[in-house]
Amino acid sequence: MHQMEKKSHFGSYAQDDVIFLLKDLSTFQLEGKTEQREKAIQSGQHYSETLPIEYQPPAPYLQLFHETLQEYKLKVALCTGIVAEQILSKKGSQTVLVSLARAGTPIGIMIKRYLKQKYQIDLPHYSISIIRDRGIDENALHYILQNHPGKEIQFIDGWTGKGAISIELTKACSLFEERYGIKLDDTLAVLADPGHCTTMFGTREDFLIPSACLNSTVSGLVSRTVLNDQLIGVLDFHGAKFYKELMDADVSNEYLDIVSALFPQIEADAERTAVKLMDHVQEVSFKGMDEAKRIQKEFMIESSHFVKPGVGETTRVLLRRVPWKILMKEKDSPYVRHILALAKERGVEIEYYPNMSYTCCGLIKKVGQDA
Template identity: 70%
Template sequence: MNKPANIGSYKADDVEFLLKDLSAIKLEDSTENRELKVQSGVHYSESLPIEYQPPKAYVDLFWETLQEYKQKVALCIGIVAEQIYQLKGDKTVLVSLARAGTPVGILIKRYIHMHYHVYLPHYSVSIIRDRGIDENALQYILNQHPEADIQFVDGWTGKGAISLELTKACDDYHKKYGIKLDDTLAVIADPGYCTTLFGTREDFLIPSACLNSTVSGLVSRTVLNQQYIGKDDFHGAKYYHDLIPVDVSNEYINLISKEFVHIAGESAKLATKRNNEKIETGFLGMEDVKRIQAEFAIESTHYIKPGVGETTRVLLRRVPWKILMRDPASPFVKHILMLAEEKGVEIVPYPNLKYLCCGLIKSVKGINQ
């Protein structure tokens, strides 16, 4: 029977990772090699990028941004936490999608504990685009909590690929096991209009999007590679012990948590209002993506990553081609401008965009072949 892996730098009562520990296996490849493989049809979840270690100026910018927006992040967490608790109450089991969802799930758990004195169980599980959710992990959760009302949690939405993957995964699960799961995804920011459970629809910088594992409990992206993952195993991940000296995961959680006392009243009010409104989704961000695809003759929408969080990821772990920018003066894109300059990536002014920015991945097929 799978058991939660003892991985990551978070406290055990903040989250249980339902992942197989692959720390001893070399799964990393250079960004260029990996990009070539992914674009040639090897699934991205079979290997890992080498973790980018940012220069001091970038880390300083992370702390500056965090200090400036910690209350805004806390308010968005509070609104989502209140919505979840008002809708589901004590039966809620938080299930965050590793890894961007993990710090968000921890913060929601902390908020609910602080304001309702209830300890909700919180697990982190893997979901992978085109391959679905880790069903072994879901089975484990439902065995532990037969009455569970599962609430899935992620960091933010881009164009909605993971929201759609989650809906499909929940449908598949229902067909296979007769168990209906709520596929509504709770996020801090929903600039793509993909869900009804969100803190804001503004495309703003969630500071945990700036860094990789060092703000996500030192856990890698999740891996689904049949060489290492059997059919009854949880999906896998690595624990980057070597990054312990630069880990800020718990500092980030503590800093945001301290703000909850200032925003509780406002979040409860906004959440009640939200729960009584009809909220449209409509995946509006896809309109932008389709237009950009046609305008720049891009072969797949997979190469178009809209929103601050996704653009940051393109610069941190893919081979970027161009960055489209609605407003280069926005305080939420300072780190993107810094990364783009460091990597020599062109910034294209692009005012007609629902998101603040959009990262375009370079097509590397045919290069060096």
């Protein structure tokens, strides 16, 4: 059904680490200025039809990325191990890892490496596209199922915000079963689940996963995924661009190597914690979504899509949307130094807001005539 050859050269990761099931759109001009793109999105264009211009951070911000990586690498390694142990324990060695492009990709690679290092089990790992309100790439799912008959899929992402992608995944899986009679497990494995959206996580603390700080340069030089009718045919995978021109700024593999090197130190701890988590069934309450709706109401924001809770999501608002203001639970949280730096650079107001479970929350600005 699909040609696979092209896939090996997509992105800056080794093929042993991940295979991207994405159509290469590198030659197309899809980027638009943030403000113009925000206007188009807010007047009805779907965000997946275009791409934001990739933010290339100044040297001090990159320095901050490297500092946070050093600071949290052990925590990232531990959370990776905790999730990997749960996946292996619940699904066994006949599992295919499927990370959601692009924030899920480095996490999927780390989980794959952990299982390979500790158990000598080499699970296949693909990265595919899922898009809010548009669903999952069904062509990619069919490709995986055809190539790995009888194996079970485990979906992976970086973190949860208010749970929009978890909800999208559940919807997509039930639609897939309805259409093709194939039942997929919609449990999303993530490093951090501050939104309480899944049972499979490394922690529920809203901490800084360093890969949230950057865009493609920490995700294999791959853009966000794209779905528009002009470029994506009925039998195509969803699309993305490979930013080869950013090769010099790429820290994708360095990030993975730094974290993977710590796996031997955290193995025992990861196993213990995973067992504890599996012994006590974790409640999924989507309390993050409730909290986001409360904030939406309080600040009179017209759509819940404009409320982005959590460190990862707040960072993304600053990197590629038009921020209105940032809510901060506590001013001296160690997880928000990069957010303070970005907010200062972009002149975004920070409001002290202790009444939430998240570390911080990004609010998107209403753009257009009546703003």
